[in-house]
Amino acid sequence: MGVSIPSTPIRSVERDSLDSCIDPTPQISQQIGEAPGPGPVQPVAAPAQSLLGEPVSELAEPLSARLFRMVPASRQSPSHGTTSRRLRPPLHCRWLSTPPCGCQTGGMYLNGLPVTADQLKTLALTNYGHFTSFVAHHREVRGLSLHLQRLVRDCRTVFDADLDENQVRELIAKALAGHDEDVVVRVTVFDPDLEMGHPARPAAPSILITARAAPTGLAKPLRLQSAAYARELPRVKHVGLFGALHHRRAAQVAGFDDVLLTTANGLITEIATSNIGLIDSEGRLVWPQADVLPGTTMRLLSQARDEEVLTRPISLAELPDYIGAIATNAAVGVRAVTTVDDTVWQIQHDIVDTLRTEYESIPLERV
Template identity: 50%
Template sequence: MSTTGFGRPDTLGSDMLFPMTTLNGQPASLEDVLPLALTSYGHFTSVRVEDGRIRGLSLHLERLVRDSRAVFGSDLDTGRVRDLVARALDGHSGPCVVRITVHDPTLDIGRPADAGRPGVLVTVRAAGAIPLPPLRAKSVPYQRDLPQVKHCGLFGALHARRVAQLAGYDDALFVGPDGHVSEGTTWNVGFISDEGVVWPEAPVLPGVTMALLRQHVEHRVVPITLSRAKTAQAAFATNTAIGVRALTAVDDTPMADEHPLLDRLREAYLSLPGERL
């Protein structure tokens, strides 16, 4: 049997199941995920599970409910979501990342207005150890569509990441049309200055990790131009999978990868007990 360049058989049938992925509690088939692959119309959240606990679980569930109303005009049963995630995790040990995607498997690209029966797709993968090595970020002009929604339309963000990586950097830092820094490809960004921890005031995805850190560490939210960002003493990326990750450069401007406030942010995040499903 021949394979594609991704190590999968090129004779996949609609009855072949994707390991570690379920739709509404049942193993997901190609037909279940094909509409999502072809349209990217849906929304999701990702959670890091350690010892059966999830930091910010309630905030992740609130996001799913809020985004379901924005994307599909429908409510979402969070109790059912909890149950589906718990079932998907049955038998798994060690830290893992669970992605919960809400999409309508019957979506017709010609009639997205009819999409209103979303299902819950749950994917489980092993989680890497944290903290992760620092990042070098390249500024890229870009602003996500509907930045307040964690939607599945990742082309623009991933293209920005590709541009940054081809230029020799690790990832992209978005700069909006007004010249203000907003966020990274899949992470929020924060800066440390004489004023303490500063977050950009800009159209961004309201990240759960960012929200948790704001609850535990004093901060300010202000507009930050790219030039101002480069005067920061330190900078960091945050999301559920990476926790708090230092940035050691923005474009050709170096940043410190160690700072007392970076240590405090990491400690605050790691000390959160998490919630059980």
Template identity: 45%
Template sequence: MQLLDGAPASAADLQPLALTGFGHFTTMRVERGGVRGLARHLARLARDCRTVFRAELDIATARDQLRAAIADEPDPVIVRVTVFDPRLGVERPGAEARPRVLMTPRPAAPARPPALRVRTVRFARELPAVKHTGLFGALLARAEAQRDGWDDAVFADDAGRLAEGPTWNLGFVRDGDVVWPAADALPGVTAAVLDDALRAHSVPSSTAAVTPADLPRMDAAFATNAGFGVRPIASIDGVAWDPAHPALERLETAYLGIPLEQV
């Protein structure tokens, strides 16, 4: 059930968000009543609320509302938690904010989606440190890539450095090590908890600039987000990899081994 501050949300409740799109969110996959990286998701909500609204978010209450939102949902379920203030219009978005919390559950996609074929697009996310609701540019890049026969897009900055996808973080495997691209990108919770798990398993990881010229030297590529965990990337532009590379299976095993934090 879609809940706004713990109560059923009506169309009128959602109209201000639809009209202005001024807010921020996080998305998590809930399995057996738990979430990988729950504390990080909640910390993101609190941090972004301070940035966007200059207000404090009651995380304990939000957690209670999340528990209520999943009570009657199938397992597993994806829940998007959106923070917005319906009183803030386009004329005075800087007025004193009283943020509200919207819980939107939806059925979880298959745990092992097919590998992605993506193309590079010159694009920079606006305020990448915040997971905000302004997704038009990112989704347009995805739409245009799909219309041209690709599965998705991957963003490159003005220096040609690869950064991320529209709704996922990007990673590579090179000589057994995991390489995270060094470029402005949304700091993903799934990428962070996966990196923690890799370090716990003594799998080396590092951050380095990656350009299209570096792709032939990579052994594998992958995407991460809360919905699917680790997803193989079969190709970027004209460079292809084996989506069944053993390193990717090890990454998925490490991710699935991350303990669930109970809601």
């Protein structure tokens, strides 16, 4: 069954998920002055348009009118001794259109149009779908073909439907229009009409595209805590992240950065949202032989290597036999791993720097 992305009617434009931006508190505080208590907020939203440049009519009140709320912030003024209240919005935000704070960091688009809260209800409450993420550098992406192939392959597995790769590529290109900065793009495939009680009904997958600012600078080395856990359908990049995030949280509570997943008998598989590679005593890159997500960064790095890349079972007990480790995913590329439980490697390693350089030298594909 082929999938034709519908042109979704737009009833309202809602605010996107919270993401980093400039705190608009000072600007809004000046507008409301020394308010005696909570009151309604009336932010002015810029006229919304679809990715095709068409105006979106019948706009509902933006979510900002509900999310930007008055919160008491009692403060003693040293000069006047008075207590004031000011508007305290969330510290992070990203908008579909220009918000009161002037943030313009992208938006969320469903099949090429600004998405509504109602259209996201199934994704939020049923949480059934799949996705891929990548960094776009001025509308160029490393490994774009692999990401598109993943979406097509996973759509067949998750929905038993064929995804139009060219149409997805076109929607990505339109979503990136006007983005000169580096952004992390996430393409999520889900069916807004899917019912929890009847998931076997013929699906009509839709394409949700979001963008956020890409991380800058070199990511700090990772310290990992191991945990026995296997993701459901590990070869599919699906939206069911509860188990992985639960173990990541437990690792961070214990003072680590992330979790290294293993089988019940201690064989290494993957990190919560990354692949892991080990460096043996001869300086060769070794991937765990396990049922894991075939990450695009892992595949690209293996192809770029002039030297032999190995795959074999690796147990936690064997980690001291290796001289280093890396984590790979499309958002950060190649990242050093310095600790797994009680095994510690040196922070700076020439081979890790070489692997990072080799990955960054891979040509980009134009969207």
